[in-house]
Amino acid sequence: MPEITYRDAVIRGIAQEMTRDNDVVFLGEDVAKAGGVFKATVGLYEQFGPLRVRDTPISEQAILGAAMGAAMTGLKPIAEIMFSDFFAVCFDYIANEFPKSRYMSNGQTKCPLVVRTGNGAGSRFGAQHSQSVENWCMMIPGLKVVAPSSPVDVIGLLAAAVRDPDPVIFLEHKSLYPTKGEVPDGEIVDRLGTAKILRPGRDATILALALMVPRALEAAERLKAEHGIDCEVVDVRSLVPLDTQTILGSVAKTHRLFTVEENPRLCGWGAEIVSIVADEAFYDLDGPPVRITTPHIPLPAADILEDIVLPTPERIVDAVRRSLQG
């Protein structure tokens, strides 16, 4: 299979859906002529033209509001918010408008849109351009929240998001854009709400999302090679809907749970999953679940500082080893 980058997968995913359906339109800052700040939309303007790929002013509220109005009345917009940190500027739409319109109208209105954004740390951008905001979104009833870790998942989950009748927040990890993976030719459509077991194992379950997935995989290889611990790595992929079946199934098999989150520790998605496992599978556990997170601090800019706050393969190895071998 040919390899492509995560960045090119974004372009291919959007192009696939725009080719399939004329109602799919795309808007954001610098996305058209300039091809996006992360170059994740290069060529779309040339391919689909100025009516379907539109540059907007620096108006995050207008971008998301317009996406909503268009979605309510028949289009399927994909809106780009350049950095996920800027969700705070247009959070009204994310928290109050998209997710509540269907419920408040007793099912009359719909909001089939996708908000794509560059999420996460690793680029030394500092505290206002590096956050992982999945937890901001996950807590809101009415939204779906997806964060792929590989090029093939980018295309498949983006297609699923565009075809989904609910508003979907699609979090692309900035540090993954240059990474490569195998992608088959032809149309790719995945399913939301499905976790993927990327590495089967017997001794412990490691749950990870986005950038933490390759780190968890690397940690699992080292745990096996250096400590004889055989870990199952599950890519959660979608926080809402959440595939608890796969997660609980894995815990039932390994009896140990580790979550790896690129988030400030407080109220992270890992806490929610730990609570579900404690509620529903407590007797499957042979030891306390362990959350590996960033500390509860804003993200620092310097590489030496940023590198130590994000969970690393070393930290994952260490946490699993200490928990299993004392």
Add this chain to the structure above:
Amino acid sequence: MATAQNRAQAVPGSGLNDDIGEDKRLAIYRSQLRIREAEQRAYDLFLQNLVKGTSHLSLGQEAVATGFAEAMQKGDLSFCTYRGHAHTLARGVSVEKVLGELMQRDNGLMRGKGGSMHLTSEAHGVMGSYAIIGAHLPIACGAAWRAQYKGDKDVSVCFFGDGTTNIGAFHEALNFAAVWKLPVVFVCENNLYMEYTPIGDVTAVPHPAADRAASYSLERIVIDGNDADVVYRTAQKAYAKARAGEGPSLIEALTYRHSGHSRADPAKYRPEGELEKWKERDPIKIYRERLKQFGVSDKVIAEIDADVRKEVDDATEACKAAPMPPLDILTTDVYADGGWAWRN
């Protein structure tokens, strides 16, 4: 203002300007009165503890909602605020559906899931009332963008108050609509107050909407929002411009709310005599006189009055008799599959 001129032209036998026609005039009168009576009733029902929560009445502002709605065509879309009863009724949603929602009954527009501040009726083009100030201006842009993209001829009309012009989304939406030349009409109902503070105390320009229009290369339009004919003609012009692909309009309609901001507000902050002065220019009073000037008989007017009162009485009784919503709707329609499940 265009008002004085229009009123002069409207005098019968003076080369009068009856482009509106009797049928439309009677419809405009009926609609304003329906809003007045329904809102007055909502207030009475609140005093009887039958309307709960909050509600924001448009008593005194009926001409704006009516004039803009009567100039709309089927398929045009309205976006309103928490003060949206008037706009919703003006698009033809029944009094029973609106009162039912205010009374939290199962016959309400959203069966009690929306409430006073969240009226939606897609079938009537009422695309929701938004309780976060200014949120709906960008949303209206999006609906207008769809019309532009698909070659549909409908116009999106977005109502909001003077206080809303100081929120970021207002300015983002105006610029966005202007650069994309969207078929959207923004209607600021300047009733002189935000919640309790006079708009002039917190705004750098005297006309909070119109004085900003130039920033978005739009025409400065201020109209008499208490004269439904003026409103109607202004709306027609703006819609025609939008349908012709000539872009958005921003209209500031001067009006006044007779009641407080919400049902909890006795409006003590108003200077003495202000309300009385505006009541002389009550839109319904103005319109009743207008009808007479155009030769409509007292009898016809009295019939409409009686009709509307009966409609509101019947709706009230129907709502009183209606059951409360069943609890099983609590968890419906969070997601498009009809349910609320976020995990398997």
